[in-house]
Amino acid sequence: MTKNIMIVGVGGQGTLLTSRILGGLMEDAGYDVKISEVHGMAQRGGSVVTFVRYGEKVAEPIVEEGQADVLIAFERLEALRYAHFLKKDGVLIVNDQRIDPMPVVTGAATYPENIIEDLKKQYTVYDIDAMDEAKKLGNSRVFNNIVLGMAARHMDFTKDQWLAVIEKKVPPKTIEINKEAFLAGYGRE
Amino acid sequence: MSKKEIMLGNAAIARGAWEAGVKVSSAYPGTPSTEISENIVNYKEIYAEWAPNEAVAAEVAIGASLAGTRALASMKLVGLNVASDAMYTAAYIGVNGGLVVVVADDPGLYSSQNEQDTRLVARSAHIPVLEPSDSQEAKDFTKLAYEISEKYDTPVFLRTTTRLAHSQGTVELCDRVEIEDKPYERDVAHNVMMPGNAKKRHIFVEQRENQMKKDACDFEINRVEMGDTKIGFITSGIAYQYVKEVCPEASVLKLGMVYPLPEQLIKDFAAKVDRLIIFEELEPFFETEIKSWGIKCEGKELFTLQGEYSANMLREKILGQKVEVKPSQVTARPPILCPGCPHRSTFYVLKKLGIHASGDIGCYTLGAVAPLSVVDTTVCMGASIAVLHGMEKAKGSEWTKNWVAVIGDSTFMHTGIISLENMAYNQSKGTVIIMDNSTTGMTGHQDHAATGKTLDGTVVPAISIYKVCKALGIENVVEVNAFDTAELERVVKEETSRDALSVIIACAPCALLKGQKFPNKVKAFPDKCKKCGACLRPGCPAVTKTEDGKIKIDETMCNGCGLCASLCKFEALEKYEV
Secondary structure, eight states, rough: OOOEEEEEEETOOOOOHHHHHHHHHHHHTTOEEEOOOOOOOGGTEEEEEEEEEESSSOOOSSSOOHHHOOOEEEEHHHHHGGGEEEEEEEEEEEEEEEEOHHHTTTSOOOOOSSHHHHHHHHHHHEOOOHHHHHHHHHGGGGHHHHHHHHTTSSOOOOOHHHHHHHHHHHHHGGGGHHHHHHHHHHHHH | OEEEEEHHHHHHHHHHHHHTOOEEEEEEOOOTTHHHHHHTTTOOOSSEOOOOSHHHHHHHHHHHTTTTOOOEEEEHHHHHHHHHHHHHHHHHOOOOOOEEEEEOOOOTOOOOOOOOOOOHHHHTTTTEEOOOHHHHHHHHHHHHHHHHHHHHOOEEEEEEEEEHHHEEEEEEEOOOOOOOOOOOOOOHHHOOOOOHHHHEEEEEHHHHHHHHHHGGGTTTTTTOOEEEEEEEEEHHHHHHHHHHHHHHTTEEEEESSSEOOHHHHHHHHHHOOOOEEEEEEESHHHHHHHHHTTOOBBBBSSOSSOOOOOOHHHHHHSSSOOOOOOOOOOOOOOOOOOOOOOOHHHHHHHHHTOOEOOSSGGGGGGGSSSSTTTTOOSTHHHHHHHHHHHHHHHHOOOTTTEEEEEEEEHHHIIIIIHHHHHHHHTTTEEEEEEESSSBBBTTOOBOOTTTBHHHHHHHHBOOHHHHHHHHOOOOOEEETTTTOOOEEEEEEHHHHHSOOEEEEEEEOOOTTTTTOOOEEEEEEEEGGOOOOOOOGGGTTEEEETTTTTTEOTTTTTTTOOOOHHHHSSSSEEEEOOO
C-alpha cells in the first residue's frame, strides 16, 4: 500500500530539505520512494508543495486531491490551501505561523481568520508554534524539524530511524540542534 | 548487489551521460533543466560548462561530436528555440561521436513563458526523441540515446518534463564505459551544409527516419503491456505513471521513443483493444498521427491541451469517478522578490518616476506585479532591449521618454547583448537598465561570463558589462549601486531625458547568493509609526502591519537592505548592525 505525504509552505521555508529527510528515511527502510519538488520561480516566496510517496512500488510521483495520509504545513494559510488533499482519515500537522502573501500586504486580499479552528472541524489537526519553540532552542531555522518531529508520531518509523536520517541529511554543523528540534516536536502530544 | 540511489530526474540524466562515456557537456541554465549541468560537473571525466546561451551550447556539443567524442547539450523548452538553428542542420550532418540534446518541457508552466511541445520541433527537424517516465529510465534512456545516435548517424533529443526532471526516484547505478574516440576525417559532403551537399543529406535524413520508424517497432523501450483489452492506452513519459496508478489492469503501449512513431506496433496494438485512449500531455502529437492512419481513438476530446495531467483526471474521465475537489478559494500567494533583493530597490525608483519597463526573463519579471507594477511586457530571453527599440522606432523617442528596458546580467550576456548592438547601430535613443546582481538568479545562482567563475568554480577573468557597452560605441554608460536610491533616481532622470542611447548598470548582488553577508537588519518602532504606508510600497515580504495597522518587521526574514527604513520619515524603522 503506497503512503502519501505532502509538505507545503512558503518558498524559502525549507520544504526541500524536509522532503529529502523523508525520502532518505524511506529509502533506508527499503521502500520504493518517489519525491516531487518545486524548483524555479515558485521558490521565490510563493506557495510551494512537495510530495513524498513510498511503498512497495510507486507509480506517479505526486499526491493528488483526497489522497494524502499526512499533510505537513509550515504555514497556516498553506495548510488551508492544501487541506483538501487529505484523505478522510488523514492527519494534518500545522506550524502555527502566519506569513502574509503580497496581496494581503498590499490590501488587495485579507488573511483568513481562525484557520486552525476551522480546519479542526473537518480534519485531524495537530498544531504547534514551532517558530517559538525553535527560538527557545536558540535557532529559529530548525523550526521545520520540530514540525517534522510532530509528524513523525503519525508515521510508522522508529525514533532512532528518524534521528539516523537527520544526521545524514542536515549540514554537519547543525546535526545536534536539528536532532534536538526533532525530539522537541516528537515529544509533543 | 548493485548500488541504488534516490536521484532527481536531472541527476539521473547526468549519471547516464557519465556512464555512457560522454566527454563534453554544454548548457545554459533554465528551469527545469539546470540541475543536469550542476550534477554533471561532479564527474571529473566530463568537461562541463555554462555557455552564454543554448545556441552556443548546442554548437559546442556538435563540435565535440564531430571531433569524435560523445557530447551532451541540455536546455529548457524555449532554449531549444534559441538552439534550433543549429539543431535543424545538425540533423542533416548527423554525428561522429554520439550527440544527445536534452530538452525539458514545462507543462503547467511552473517556470516558463509558454507551454510549447518539443516533439513538434523534433518532427519538423527530423530528430528522434526519447522520453523517460522516471529517474531510472532517465538514466537508461540517456545511455540508449547515444547508441541510437551513433547507429543511425543522428542527433537525438531526450525529452523530459518538469515533473520528471524534478522528481526523485530510485536508480540503479552502473560503471562508466570509456568509449574510444571516433577517428576524425575531413568529410565535406557530410559536414559542410551548403546547398549541393544539403540536398543529398536531406534524402539521407528521410531514409534514416523511415528506417527508424520500422526499427522502432522492435525497440524494447516501445513496450506493450497487455492486460484487459476493453481499454488500451497509448502513452509516454510521466503520463504513463498516471495510467499505471489508476488503471493497472488496462493494456498499455508505452512509447519510450516518441518520435518517429512505430507505426506497425501501434496498428497491431490498436487492433487488439476495444477502446483506444491516447494519454499525452500538451499537443495531440501521437493522436494526430495515429488518426491520420485511419485508427479510431480518443485523446484531446477527453483531456486538455494545457497543463499537467494527473491520476485524478483518469479517475474522472475513464473510471467515471467523481473526484471530490473542494476548490479552495484561498488567498493566492504568488512568488515575490526576496527580502534584500536589489531589483526591488531599482523598481521602487522606476515606479516613483512613473516609468514603464520593457521586461525580460528572470526574477525581475516579478516587477510586473503589484505593488511594483513597473514591467509592461515580457516576451523571451533578451527581448526587453529590442522591444523597447521597436517601440521607439514606431512611436518616436518622445513616446519612449518614460520607458526603459530592464534586463539581468545573465540574460544580457545570453542574447541582450545582440539587441544592444542593434540599438547602437540603428541610433536608438532609449535607456537600458542592466540589473546586475552578479548571477543567474531565478534558476538557482549559476555563474556566467560576467561573474568571473565557470561551472566548476574556476576563477576566470570576468567580462566587464560596462566595457562591452562602451565597446559597442555607447557613450552614456553609468554604473550605480542599486540600493543607492537617491543616486539611482538622479541617474534614471538624467539618462531618460537624454536624446541618446544610455545604459544604466544597477549593481548589487542577489540576496540569496552564496557567501552573501548581511551585516544589518531593520528594527521597527511601532510607537513612532504614523501608518503612512511609505515603507510598504516596495512590497518587501519582511515588512508587514500589526493588527492595529502599525509597522512590523519580520526579523528572521529581513536581510537588512534598509530600503524600507530609508523611506520612513518618522524614524519608525531603523537599520542596525547585527
